[in-house]
Amino acid sequence: MTANALPSGPLQHTATPTRPARDSFWTRIATELADAIGSGIYAPGERLPSEHALAEQFGVNRHTIRRSLASLCSQGLVRITQGSGTYVEDFAVDLVLGKRTRHQQGLAQAGLRGSLVVLGEETVRATAALAKALQVPARSPLLALRVRGDAEGQPLHLSERYFPLPRFANLAQVVRETGSITAGFAAHGVADYTRRESRITAELPISEVAAQLRQPATRPVLLVESLNVDPSGNPIEWARAWFAGDRVKLTIDHHEH
Numbered sequence: 001m002t003a004n005a006l007p008s009g010p011l012q013h014t015a016t017p018t019r020p021a022r023d024s025f026w027t028r029i030a031t032e033l034a035d036a037i038g039s040g041i042y043a044p045g046e047r048l049p050s051e052h053a054l055a056e057q058f059g060v061n062r063h064t065i066r067r068s069l070a071s072l073c074s075q076g077l078v079r080i081t082q083g084s085g086t087y088v089e090d091f092a093v094d095l096v097l098g099k100r101t102r103h104q105q106g107l108a109q110a111g112l113r114g115s116l117v118v119l120g121e122e123t124v125r126a127t128a129a130l131a132k133a134l135q136v137p138a139r140s141p142l143l144a145l146r147v148r149g150d151a152e153g154q155p156l157h158l159s160e161r162y163f164p165l166p167r168f169a170n171l172a173q174v175v176r177e178t179g180s181i182t183a184g185f186a187a188h189g190v191a192d193y194t195r196r197e198s199r200i201t202a203e204l205p206i207s208e209v210a211a212q213l214r215q216p217a218t219r220p221v222l223l224v225e226s227l228n229v230d231p232s233g234n235p236i237e238w239a240r241a242w243f244a245g246d247r248v249k250l251t252i253d254h255h256e257h
Contacts (some may be wrong), residue, residue, distance in 0.1 A: 115179025
């Protein structure tokens with residue numbers, strides 16, 4: 001699993017001999033800005049200097065800067081938000097959904113640091129659907145967690161997670177302290193767990209989800225509904241997670257691990 005800056009591929013900015021010399025200005029500026037983005041001078045999500053500031057920096061007019069930025073936008077390196085500015089596109093992370101799916105471990109394999117942030121917790125009664133999924137009586141008490149998954153300060157997903165009570169009574173506290181669901185399970189005697197199923201669809205996010213993922217509500221997200229079980233096959237977690245569609249690539253791994 002790798003994390004890739006968007007997009008991959010060579011940048012080509014060679015002016016043809018038949019073009020006026022001034023046409024090479026915008027290609028040269030685009031190349032220099034692309035190099036600055038690639039080297040980390042401008043971080044993912046960071047706002048670039050204004051057109052006026054860039055025009056002064058490179059000694060050209062704003063029309064030339066606009067051509068350079070439009071070129072970077074067409075390559076997927078930046079996004080231009082009307083009335084706000086030009087921002088470096090966020091990185092994309094390839095996350096694997098397999099038999100054993102672990103947030104921190106998956107990011108570590110990509111060379112990234114990440115954790116889960118608990119946004120809220122409450123005790124709820126199992127609906128008919130949750131009771132069926134978790135194999136508990138209807139209206140049984142469940143621990144409900146609202147969790148955001150981050151990587152290098154960038155939000156990747158927001159999730160609602162449900163756990164049977166009283167079996168996982170202190171799980172929320174452990175997750176708050178460690179940023180890990182796996183650690184929470186381990187503290188309750190579950191040394192290993194596997195994913196029984198994952199269902200993936202695409203949809204437009206509600207305003208709360210869009211705000212937590214720091215993206216427009218008009219940009220689709222990937223919705224993943226999943227069920228995890230303990231080594232005995234008993235359901236221990238049902239989750240609904242919204243993944244930022246422009247930062248995450250989901251890969252389904254059908255092999256045993």
